[in-house]
Amino acid sequence: MPRSSSTPPRALITGITGQDGLYLAELLLSKGYEVHGIIRGQNNPRRELVEELVPDVRLHNGDLTDMSSLMRALSVSQPDEVYNLGAISFVAYSWENAALTSDVTAKGVLTMLEALRLYAGDDLGGVRFYQASSSEMFGKVQETPQRESTLLWPRSPYGVSKVFGHYMTINYRESYGMHASSGILFNHESPRRGEEFVTRKVAKTVAKIHLGLADELVLGNLDARRDWGYAGDYVEAMWLMLQQDEPDDYVIATGVSHSIRDLVTIAFDQVGVSDWEKYVRQDPKFLRPAEVDTLVGDASKAKQVLGWEPKVDFETLVRMMVDADLDALKAGWK
The missing domain is CATH 3.90.25.10 (UDP-galactose 4-epimerase, domain 1)
Structure with a gap:
């Protein structure tokens, strides 16, 4: 599954029904990608929105808590890039449903990483992975502004779950040589926000x-x-991370x-x-x-390495x- 210039690159997006997934799909389609999205539940109320805004995206039923469904989606889409944006992302909800938040937002990252490892086999470095990390991981901030090296001190079940996913992504990168990068995105909004x-x-x-x-x-x-930015700007940073020769983690923020x-x-x-x-x-x-x-956030690294600015x-x-x-x-x- 090597990356080839003779065929359109393929991307698989989890969480495609959210604002980031929609903006990212639009960006990738504009760059000539074949875009696939995982959507949970056949009667998902946001399916029609995805089909309306990005009709060229090919949708697959799947769930971050179900490895078999992720394996099927990988097998069908055969992606060059996987963007894991799926999560239970409303912070206040995470206190009411800490276990479910942990199952999806934390363990779901591990399930996706393991499914990708099994799918890619000997060509693990040939599929590039993006994990949507969050500024909520900093929580009780230990320095201002927050940068990639700032100690993480989450203050919500959501933040704790994101820390798990963040470090698991680093672990798969270091353990298996996976091209896995995390974007530590600060708050980003748009008219498509829930x-x-x-x-x-x-x-x-x-x-x-x-x-x-x-x-x-x-x-x-x-x-x-x-630190609030525009979601349409932030998805460009996600894409730029997966175009780098070496995977890494980046704070994405306005400062x-x-x-x-x-x-x-x-x-x-x-x-x-x-x-x-x-x-x-x-x-x-x-x-x-x-x-x-x-x-x-301090996005100096993203500016220097990726050439990204809001x-x-x-x-x-x-x-x-x-x-x-x-x-x-x-x-x-x-």
Whole structure:
């Protein structure tokens, strides 16, 4: 299974129904790839979205907790590159379902790595693997900004699960010579973000308030700070990692942190509201049991080695998301 210039490169993506999977599929298709995606459940409600946005992707039923389904998907797709984006990725949910989060987000990485090892056999270095690691691994941050060498101190079952997957990827790289790289991605958002995530929750609720469809925005900690970028930029970094001769791990971030309060201020400003406090209510139920107060990444290595830099800044991103939800809500009226 050597990489050949005479045939289109092939990629297999887990988690293709998420924002990253959709943007990555679009990127790879634009580069001439044959793209395959693993989707869980024949009645997955997001299947239609994938088929609408990236109709050229070939979908396969599979599950990160089921090695046989992963082996089948590998056998059919015969990929040159595997992007493991699948996970239970909503941090707050991970406290309610720690065991399931661990099965999918942690052990699922091991299952995918082992399936790939068995599939590739003697040509293990010929299939390149990307693992979606997360800034949530830093948790109780030990230095600022956070870089590849920063001690990991996760503060949620999700973060713990991502640490397991991250180190397992390194272990397979070191043990078997696998071309396996991890992208330690800081928060990245888009109009395709799920509505359970705070950025999309803010964008859509602000749009609803502007259109008279909602009265208030209910949030938790307004002072938590994150390093937010645009998902469309970040998937390019994933691809660049697998084009390198040597596998490695990279922090992908903007290097600038903003608070939830900043997010809310810009979102309301996009609809012409400056005195937004009257629309916002804080509710303790949205506070995390163990909060991650501040995350900000140092992507110097990615810039130097990959030549990667973010293109969309935070303010542009937030305004883009509010406009997209306004358009979608208005279209729903027609």
